[in-house]
Amino acid sequence: MTHLPILRHGVAYRSVDVVTVVHHRTRQPFVQISQANTGLIRRDLLRQDEARAELAAIPARDLIAMAAHAAELFMTATLPLDPVDGVTQSPQDYVEQLSSTTGLPHVLVRRNMRKIHGVLSQMGDVIAGLTRGLDISVLDTGVGESDGHLFSFYPRGHSLGVVLPNNSPGVHSLWAPAIGMKTPLVLKPGSSEPWTPYRIAYALMQAGVPKSAFCLYPADHAGGGEVLRSSSRGMFFGDASAARRFKGDSRVEVHGPGYSKVVIGNDRIDHWQDYIEVIATSVADNGGRSCVNASGLWVTGHAEAIAHALAKRLSQVVPRAADDEQALLAPFADAGVPGRVSAMIDADLAVAGATDVTAQYRGAERVKTTPDGTYLLPTVILCDSPDHPLANREFMFPFVSVVPVDEDALPELMGPSLVVSLISDNGDLRDRFVRSPHVDRLNLGPIPTNQIGWDQPHEGNLFDHLYGRRAIQRVA
Template identity: 30%
Template sequence: MTAGALPLDVLGPSGVYRARNRQTVTDVAGRTTAELGVAPKLFVSRAMRALRAAVPLPVDARVAAIARAGELFATAELGGLTPEAYEHAVSRVAGLPVTVVRAATRTLAHRTAHLHRGLQFARPTGAVTDWRDPLTRTGRAVWARRGEVLAVHAAGNHPGTHSLWPEALALGYRVAVRPSRREPLTPHRLVLALRAAGFGDDHVMLLPTEHEPAEAMLRAADLAYGSDEIIREHAEDRRVLSLTPGRSKVLLTGDVDWRRHLDTLVDSIAHHGGTGCVNATAVFVEGDTAPVAEALAERLASLPSLPPEDDKARLPVQSARSARALESYVLGRAAGARAWLGGGGIADDLGDGSAVLRPAVFELDRPDAPEAGTEVPFPCVWVAPWNRAAGVAPLRDTLVMSAFTDDEELIDALCDEPTVSNLYVGDHPTHWTDTGMPHDGYLADFLMRSKTVLRG
């Protein structure tokens, strides 16, 4: 164990497991922050069997425990870390501005407090939650689990990704989480909070592991979801829900004055430090693209380059080596575009082995330019022309579309387009969300099904 490193142990069916195999978790400057225990294959197999054998808590107890866990996550010392120490550590490890991490903590506490209410938005109106409901005497759909055990292969780009999977616990699943090595602190803290709030060790586990045991973990579960390599390898499996890139977009049609909405455009691009799947990566303009690109570049250029733990930081930070590699990739993609910002590079060295990822704005010359689909973890936006003849084709494959338009036929087309997951019409940033609103559909759509029950 490295001196001063935070131990992030496996959280298995019998509590904390101190694995021999440990992996170093470093901050953006390469300094060791934590050591992550790695569970062996046999341990993972036994853990998955324990999850399957466990009996779910009653629904009221599950809901209360999740709400309590959110409160503990935001306020208690867990695993030797106060909330402030946890947020500082995540900021340094993930390179996220500390204000973004704090906001994610508040969001998780809010979502867990209102989780049961939010789940009711996902339940079909005609379905009841229990076969004992009097309505089943004459026949009624019952909302039922598709399985018993869920494997979560977690993303590490933002702490907020972990505010979704507790829904599975609320629905009665037992859950195994394989944390991302990029940022394992958040799932470790959340599993500790859920256990402290009343879930048994055999109900929710943290199982950091290598590729082969992770495959076994997925096969032993009834369902799995996430965004890491293992999930992508099984994307065609109906038991697996693969989370895809956001590629969120903004559309500005000629019937609106985009200057009145510049604050919202900038916010859509740079909120969360530009690291989220809900951040806008492309802005399509009906008309002259240059004034829009110029205005965005002017506003984004004013964001400061600071270490992520600074309260005034607004931009993400990576190791200097990673930042230079990302810079090379982005500039290669932008080779044929007009650079309004970032054309000379986006990596701003902080002098400690880390570098700020500074914003970039590139202007494209056609609506179907493939560069508009480039998504990177910092405020980078591609401004492209759009016209009615192009239609919705360039706007497809979008997590969130913010459409600034008064054209109802266009709104109809965007609402009907299957590859546009969420549509915001008017002055709403792409990162907007609220309790009960689907992210990329409801997670419960994947976890649950309706079955007819008729009893005497």
């Protein structure tokens, strides 16, 4: 059986403690993953200053060139997987392995590969976006000058620790730029999707980034906590309850549910038919598994007609085989989850004021089991008000609530939203969204919520997270 070892500053280590992950469909053991004990993590990370020094000695431009080379390797090369046994991984192996443990269709894995390729190959642009166009050499010297003004940045610590999710490989594009910013990585891979962080790490190492910049510690929750505590800066991905544990810890950037939304203002609402494709893409692309997928459609009119049109459109999204190029839905790695999620939705539907309008297009059953796995079918809920328990929820499948709302109450009524695509030319409404502290990423116009511009940071700014700015003066 394939084995994924721990990477301790780039060196493979097999633990006595292993977890076996099964193939989502056959339920047969598929991969063994070495588990790191917390003491091992702590002890390794005592040496992070050395790892940081080794990485920092390389000019940032060279690191960006290495990342570009790694992008090609990630897409095309056969890379190590288990150096202990000499096992390697081709790009096709990666696609199939990732699909085997998560259920993600091959076509979606490839689409996510391209996303990761994008961030690696354009790391210079990404960092320029994060630094608002600073000369990258400021990362080498710590001091720069702009329009005659001196500025200085300092690294806030020796490493970035990240507790990674399983939902979609695309999220790994968020931490990858840390390497270009001279920050070693300490990663706790997801339990069913460890494949991507390993492949990115091996691609970067083969491209010349020092091995010491990569610690990968598959572990239990305690190990994940240790990764965050022992790293000077952290990122945490998890569901709402897990994310709450790290709220208030300024060292840790928390990535919980996105509650992303499409909003249509009064001025465009009569043209809603024009936006059904943008909305459907926002909801269902990538199987609805990303925090940038829309889970809310907040409209100022025609709610029922829009809900039905969207439900009809999304009912075309059906389970297909993992290697079907048209596949858009992913089965759940744990076949028990769809039933439990569906039951949660039904429990809230018992509260008056919401209807599952998809039922009349796809049938009443929300859960479907095929030879390829157990799926949750796209679901459109029509709520009668923003107060309904289902009005602002997020699940890991194409799920969206259509919520009628008074334009004057926007955006305050929506609460925090990772992405909002605002379809309106109303300057006053746009201004209110621009000023809102609740919107992390704002798309003005009919742009799918999941369309990412790499020069535009969202979910916090990695550069600001890793570097602090200090005042500086010097004798002329």
